Amino acid sequence: MELVIGLVTLAGHIALLLWGTRMVQTGIQRAFGPDLRSFLGHALKNRLKAFGAGLFVTAILQSSTATGLMAAAFTAGGLVELTPALAVMLGANVGSTLIVQVLSFNIAAVAPVLILIGVLMFRQISSQRIHDLGRVMIGLGFMIMALHQLLELLERYENSPGFSWLLSGLADATLFNILLAGVLTWAAHSSVAVVLLIMSLATKGMVDPQQAFAMVVGANLGTALNPVLESDVGDDLAGKRLPVGNLLTRLVGVLAVTPFLAEIARLFSDYGIEEARAVADFHTAFNLVLAIVFLPVLGPFARLLERLLPQRIDESDPTRPRYLDPAARETPVVALGAATREALRLVDVLGEMIEGAKVGIAGTDRKALSDLRRKDNVIDSLNAAIKSYLTSIDPEELSLADKKRLNEILLFSTNLEHAGDIVDRGLIPHLNKRLRRGLNFSKEGQKELEDLFDRLLANLQMAGSLLVTQDERTALMLVKEKAEFRRAEFAAMQSHFRRLQQGDMDTSATTSLHLDVIRDLRLINSYLVAAAAQPILNVPGELAEDLSEAGQEQAPADVK
Template identity: 55%
Template sequence: MDTTLTLLDLGGAVALLLWGVHMVQTGVQRAFGPGLRRFLGLALSSRAKAVAAGLGITALLQSSTATGLMVASFASEGLIGLVPALAVMLGANVGTTLIVQLLSFDIARVTPLFVLIGVMMFRHGSEPRTRDLGRAAIGLGLMLLALSQLLSVMTPYEDVPSLRMLFGAIATDRVVAVLLGAALTWAAHSSVAVVLLVMSFTVKGVVPLEAGMALVLGANLGSAINPVLEGAHGGDATGRRVALGNLINRAIGCVVALPLLGLIGPAMVEYQPNLSRALADFHTVFNLAVAAVFLPLLGPMGRLLTRLLPEHVDPHDPGRPLHLDTNALETPPIALGNAGREALRMAEVLAEMIRGAEEAITGDDRSRVSATKRMSGTLERLNTAIKAYLVRIDPDALSEADERRAAALLAFATNLEHAGDILSRNVMALAAKRLKRGLAFSKDGEAEIRDLLHRLATNLNTAGAVFMTEDLRAARILADEKAVFRDLEAKATEAHLRRLREAGTPTAEATELYPDLVRDLKRVNDHLVSGAAYPILESQGVLRPSRLRGE
């Protein structure tokens, strides 16, 4: 019975530690996520800056995985190369050691202060960022509380024979210790939590210092395994190269450091008698050494990773650009034409989404909802590829007309993506709600929705033609559709209210579903007009700055 209670206490303390780490990560990421992403994008001009950026961001997030996801997204979008991405990961590995350094000091007495301040910020903060930082402060307090709980749980049972036997096996075989540390980190998804746990065991004498260092090496190795395993089930090749490169760096570092622990351990104790601080210092020094050794070797490693993980091209992937020929970048008119062809592919995807929306809204096929939602990702990928392609065109080679065309391209592609987002997030959500609740439109209401979707499809075809021909008359016709849709929305809403009065008092859900759907379809049409007609009308000087009458 005592053993069971001890295991429960130990498990609860470990769970509390993991949850505290999670709260720190999510709190900081919610508070500074977009700003950190922008900062990371601006700090990748050199390897040294990339390492510093990875260190700083991961020190805040306490998650090299989160930093790696940012880097992988930049790399997959073609915004950064593989070598700077690997440099960021070297810095990220060092950044994860900083909170371990902080918690290795005896700051348990400030645990209530962190929790108190965090709760006050979370409950009474008027800004979202204040509440998110309060969440992070609570998480830090929970981490300190969990460490204190671990020490109190281990104290009465540090001489239990079964526990001594388990950790004796770890102490006698360093390879087993590394594998155990890697497995624990893989399961916990947090090297910080595992290193702190090992520090607690080492301070209480349950684990010798050298075995603790071997477990720390395993924690460093295990934190690099999850991204590789997740990338193995799909994802961009560049992201998988970054994850594999990070794993190779850490694995080589572990192989080199493991036989030297007999020399490193006494040196660390002589330098720092406090075992908790000694382990924290070893954790930091190991990652600093790996970064210093591999930073000059990232070029050859990048070439090796490219050969090991070649780009897999799926000819049937609708999100893969087909016309963005890099050889045409030196000739802006041809490059702009290629980007225009790719933008028309986005229009074709949006047309398929409109057809899927009609089937999902008026039919009973639930699969069309998820299939139409997935197409939004295709639009996003094509839009990202077009933007990255246009950025690579030499600005000095662009004429005034070329710059105007490039701006029109960006406006068209961006508005198509936004239109797809509305269909995916709003219209499909309403369709899913209708199917889930078993709601049905009246015959007249369903006919009105079909008419709106058909008119929307026609306007999309017109938008594609206006975009390609830049014809002023066609642009005027498309712009007039904005007023037509506005009138159709008003008439449809009025007819819907009339039918509700005739039918009696319906549920609130049925009342809200129809007008919200019509309003969202009007917003899709607005994006078509803004993306195709307005750039032409504005360039010809026939677009009014405001719909308001003059005084």
């Protein structure tokens, strides 16, 4: 019974340690996530800068997994080379050891102070960054408190027959210790928490140095498993290159160091290094030596990974999302970036539909128009995937800025889906009707429609740019362009009516089709403005004033 009570209490303290670690990670991500991602992106120029950036970002985030997801987001689609991304991971692995170094000192007395300061900061909701940093302080306090309680618990039970029997059975099972720590780290999603637990066990002499070092090796291996197992890249094996590369470097380190754990343990003992310090130093040294060994050979290593894991994007199934990595949902700044990239695919597909419809003004290929309608299914599928992905992110992990960005992406993808529906259910049927009846627009009418199509395509590209840049000046340009589009529409209609009065036969035969096409183009343009510009200029009074200055009517009711 005593053993059961001890294990339950131990589990509670470990849970507090994990929760504190989680609070630190999420607090930093909310406060500095976009800034750290931007910093990391600028550092991916060469391997040394990338290594330093990975170390720095992970030392702040306390999550090598989060840093790895950021690096993976940059490498996806070939935006940056694999070599500096691998260097980022080597730096991230070293950076994750620094908090262990700090907590290896006896700083239990500062835990209540950190929690008190954190609560005061957390209550300052007027400043979102101070609020998030308060979360970090509380998390650090919980981590230190949990470690202190772990030591007290282990001190009470270190002479317990049950604990002694359990741990003595593991003492000589090096491979089992490695696997046990690896599984615990994989399940906890935190090598920091597991290494701190190992450090507590070693401090109380419940595991000998060799056993502790074997567990540290296992924790380093386990933390590299999560990105490999949880990333869903389908048939595109290229998305696995970075996590697999990181896992292979760790595996090489494990295989190289395991036969010498006894000698390494004796070396630390000969220098009289205390148990907690020995665990922390070994953890840091293991990752630092791996970085020193692999940094010079990352080029050939990256090429090997590219050969073993070729890029296989299934172009035959364009409805399948390419960038919505489920593992990235734990890091909102990465998940939102992935959703943004997926939403930009909607711009490409809608652009292809509009281009095809423009060709259909004078074209004769009815099959080409029918093929365009299938692209609306692509837009519908991608929009549904984006919605499902974004709404599956835990709201508790999102800062106010993250929630705003999430809503902007949802609004963008939804409005582009509506625009695609107009092309599918309006423009294409109208153009098919022209072919069935053997009609042709007048030369002047055809030119007017083509000009409107060109203006619409330019506005679509501007909307896609706005989703990324969030630039207010460009947003105002798009809003004013809506007024210009209305004026161009009015001028085209007036010109059409003049041709009717002059008795133009082509104009007379296609008059309803001509006006229907113009109306559909106007509605599509309204959706583009609603998708990209209105969220940016949605300040009370400001948007209405801009629209008024542009001589602009409000968006259609179904857009609002």
